[in-house]
Amino acid sequence: MKRTYTRIAMAALVASAWLSQASADEFLVGAEIPLTGNLARVGAGMQEGIMVAAEVFNKTNGKHKVKIVTVDDESAPAKAIAAVEKLASQGVVAITGGYGSNNISPASDTANKLGLVYITSGGVDDSLVASGRKNFFRINNTAGYEKAMLGMLADVGAKSVSIVYSTKDATTGLAKDVEKALAARGVKVTTHSFDPAITDFKPIINKIKLQDKSEVVAMVGYENDYVGIIRAARVLKPKIKAMVGVWSLATPKMAADFPDLMPNVFGTALLPFPTEFKTADGKAFSDAYKQLYKKEPDYLGQFGYVQSMLLFEAIARAADKGTIKKGGVAEEMRKTDRETLIGRVQFAANGDNQNFVHRMAQHQDKKVVIVWPKEHATGKLAYPAVPW
Amino acid sequence: MKRSTLMATAALLLAAYVAVPLLLGANQYVMSIVVAALIIGGVAMSWALLGNLGGMVSFGHAAFFGVGAYVSALATVKLGLPVFAAMLLGGAGAAIAAIIMLPVLRLRGPYFALAILAYAHIFRILATEWSSVTGGAGGINNIPTLPTVFGFDLASKTGAYLVVLTLVVCCAIAYSRIRASHYGIALRAMHDSEDATRVVGVNSTLLKGMMLLVSAFMAGLFGAFNAHYINFLEPDYAFNSLWVTLPIVAAIFGGYRTILGPVLGAVVVYLVDQLIFKSLIPTGHQLVLGVLLVAMIVFSPNGLLPLLQKWLKNAFKAKEKTHA
Numbered sequence: 012m013k014r015t016y017t018r019i020a021m022a023a024l025v026a027s028a029w030l031s032q033a034s035a036d037e038f039l040v041g042a043e044i045p046l047t048g049n050l051a052r053v054g055a056g057m058q059e060g061i062m063v064a065a066e067v068f069n070k071t072n073g074k075h076k077v078k079i080v081t082v083d084d085e086s087a088p089a090k091a092i093a094a095v096e097k098l099a100s101q102g103v104v105a106i107t108g109g110y111g112s113n114n115i116s117p118a119s120d121t122a123n124k125l126g127l128v129y130i131t132s133g134g135v136d137d138s139l140v141a142s143g144r145k146n147f148f149r150i151n152n153t154a155g156y157e158k159a160m161l162g163m164l165a166d167v168g169a170k171s172v173s174i175v176y177s178t179k180d181a182t183t184g185l186a187k188d189v190e191k192a193l194a195a196r197g198v199k200v201t202t203h204s205f206d207p208a209i210t211d212f213k214p215i216i217n218k219i220k221l222q223d224k225s226e227v228v229a230m231v232g233y234e235n236d237y238v239g240i241i242r243a244a245r246v247l248k249p250k251i252k253a254m255v256g257v258w259s260l261a262t263p264k265m266a267a268d269f270p271d272l273m274p275n276v277f278g279t280a281l282l283p284f285p286t287e288f289k290t291a292d293g294k295a296f297s298d299a300y301k302q303l304y305k306k307e308p309d310y311l312g313q314f315g316y317v318q319s320m321l322l323f324e325a326i327a328r329a330a331d332k333g334t335i336k337k338g339g340v341a342e343e344m345r346k347t348d349r350e351t352l353i354g355r356v357q358f359a360a361n362g363d364n365q366n367f368v369h370r371m372a373q374h375q376d377k378k379v380v381i382v383w384p385k386e387h388a389t390g391k392l393a394y395p396a397v398p399w
Numbered sequence: 400m401k402r403s404t405l406m407a408t409a410a411l412l413l414a415a416y417v418a419v420p421l422l423l424g425a426n427q428y429v430m431s432i433v434v435a436a437l438i439i440g441g442v443a444m445s446w447a448l449l450g451n452l453g454g455m456v457s458f459g460h461a462a463f464f465g466v467g468a469y470v471s472a473l474a475t476v477k478l479g480l481p482v483f484a485a486m487l488l489g490g491a492g493a494a495i496a497a498i499i500m501l502p503v504l505r506l507r508g509p510y511f512a513l514a515i516l517a518y519a520h521i522f523r524i525l526a527t528e529w530s531s532v533t534g535g536a537g538g539i540n541n542i543p544t545l546p547t548v549f550g551f552d553l554a555s556k557t558g559a560y561l562v563v564l565t566l567v568v569c570c571a572i573a574y575s576r577i578r579a580s581h582y583g584i585a586l587r588a589m590h591d592s593e594d595a596t597r598v599v600g601v602n603s604t605l606l607k608g609m610m611l612l613v614s615a616f617m618a619g620l621f622g623a624f625n626a627h628y629i630n631f632l633e634p635d636y637a638f639n640s641l642w643v644t645l646p647i648v649a650a651i652f653g654g655y656r657t658i659l660g661p662v663l664g665a666v667v668v669y670l671v672d673q674l675i676f677k678s679l680i681p682t683g684h685q686l687v688l689g690v691l692l693v694a695m696i697v698f699s700p701n702g703l704l705p706l707l708q709k710w711l712k713n714a715f716k717a718k719e720k721t722h723a
Contacts, residue, residue: 046681046682047682047683047685081681082681083677083681083682087641088629088631088636089431089435089438089625089629090435090673092431092629093428093431093432093435093673096427096428096431097428099427099428100426100427100428112537113538113631113633113635113636116540116631117629117630117631120630120631125427136537138537138540142540142541178527178528178535178536179536180535180536180537180538180633183535183536183537184537206524206527
């Protein structure tokens with residue numbers, strides 16, 4: 012009888028040791044995301060990508076698993092700090108997410124103090140990588156948007172450009188950089204800033220029509236701004252050859268919501284619509300996305316997926332080396348050199364992805380067609396071509 | 400002050416200064432929520448002071464909060480002043496900003512509320528456009544944190560809590576002194592009938608102006624603290640309408656005619672919302688808070704603190720009867 016008890020106790024010990032080993036291989040990863048507030052829409056898009064990355068990683072990695080713990084930062088800096096602290100208290104090994112430089116800055120500061128890696132694609136403000144945060148990483152930046160816009164404008168041979176930009180931080184930064192680069196190339200540039208609160212863009216478009224007489228209108232703003240600018244341009248019809256914008260413009264949502272405004276408009280986009288993936292990673296992402304969310308993936312999901320997958324892989328490598336609690340995740344992130352759905356990712360010493368170059372797309376027949384660079388193009392660029 | 404009130408205040412202060420850090424100090428998340436609640440409580444107190452002693456409903460306290468934050472941040476970043484001196488300067492800056500608003504004191508009711516709201520908007524635009532000084536829409540990063548004093552890091556969660564609690568206590572004492580002074584008596588009389596108090600020779604515009612400056616100084620002080628606590632500032636955040644709406648909700652919830660009601664309201668509202676409702680409903684938890692606020696206004700329009708006082712009084716009476 013005594014031997015039976017001993018055997019049972021031994022079996023229990025072995026089982027508990029195996030179970031603890033199994034659970035030790037599942038890593039908690041924090042997602043600090045705006046799911047409510049003014050950034051809720053983009054936050055939700057990024058969250059979808061994060062969840063898809065976890066799904067794909069858990070299916071394919073085999074040895075290690077990740078579990079996502081999400082805290083809504085309510086689009087507010089103080090709550091972003093609290094969210095990071097809450098995630099840290101729950102034992103996460105790193106954080107993915109963040110949207111808006113104003114939330115990312117204090118949140119990543121907090122993560123840095125707590126020794127947690129923080130990766131994002133939601134903030135393009137360059138001060139984020141200039142502040143000396145050792146555990147901060149991001150996969151996209153203003154330079155990548157600038158390269159795409161400038162590359163396309165060079166290819167079409169635009170000689171004069173009017174830049175219409177919102178006075179928000181990221182938009183101002185990008186507009187100024189584009190202005191400087193175009194002027195250096197000898198392109199005639201005029202700029203028109205607008206307060207994010209304004210909705211009537213007719214005075215600005217009128218100036219472009221009567222004074223600037225530019226070939227291209229470059230828009231640096233957000234969804235509502237683009238709609239207002241293009242609407243005003245449709246009314247006043249300046250003699251331009253193209254309307255070009257940046258983020259949140261060349262998307263299926265814009266094509267569906269504003270079918271009369273979008274034809275021929277250019278914008279940065281990583282994905283054509285309907286989506287088309289040629290790589291195994293791309294197909295895995297697309298399949299898992301459609302399975303989880305019953306819809307076509309978008310660029311926010313794509314960014315969320317890439318940043319999270321890079322993080323999970325770094326966690327797995329650090330776990331294999333037993334360095335998770337010794338700063339190993341950050342170390343492995345710095346060693347990252349990988350071809351991803353947004354191109355090659357390598358982090359510079361400041362945590363910025365030094366290879367990031369966006370792509371340009373054009374709305375054509377209710378589709379979004381990648382038109383620049385040529386190696387990624389899914390269709391032919393139409394130029395001159397305007398929305399009216 | 401009655402002995403029982405003194406005892407209760409001493410117990411409350413002891414609990415706030417000793418028990419809270421001892422019990423919650425290790426939990427960074429909870430401490431962070433408590434600090435945020437006290438910041439809102441401080442602004443709520445400054446808002447209530449203006450409403451209670453000046454009879455003015457302000458929708459523009461975000462202006463004072465933002466100006467205080469910017470002045471303090473710039474004083475440390477550009478002039479290299481010590482953080483606490485800069486915070487005082489932040490409060491003074493907010494009071495100076497309030498001087499510009501003095502002409503609107505001639506307005507009453509909704510006209511005053513709207514005019515002061517417009518001023519808040521003006522300051523936001525100024526902070527955005529004056530980019531050579533304020534950093535424009537990009538704001539200011541890496542604002543110096545609270546210092547280390549005698550080896551104790553005030554930038555830690557417990558340190559920041561003790562600093563903001565001290566600010567709240569100092570403001571509450573100042574509020575209490577003003578309310579008990581003959582200025583306070585005149586102001587409370589004005590609250591009921593401004594014309595009647597004018598007839599007996601009270602310069603109501605001067606008194607209201609003084610209260611506006613005091614209220615602005617307090618809000619600016621908390622704005623300055625927040626800038627050094629978050630270490631980041633941008634116009635949209637510094638002058639966000641959140642810095643008006645949440646304190647108003649907190650003040651009304653806690654009891655805006657009392658001194659500690661707004662602080663209690665902020666602590667209860669913020670903690671319950673973030674620690675309970677947010678856990679139960681991760682997104683959209685503010686809905687429950689809205690319902691709770693409506694219920695509070697319907698069932699106890701004077702707020703939580705008067706309700707608690709009434710409840711405690713009844714409890715004591717019942718106890719005395721039992722002993723008799």
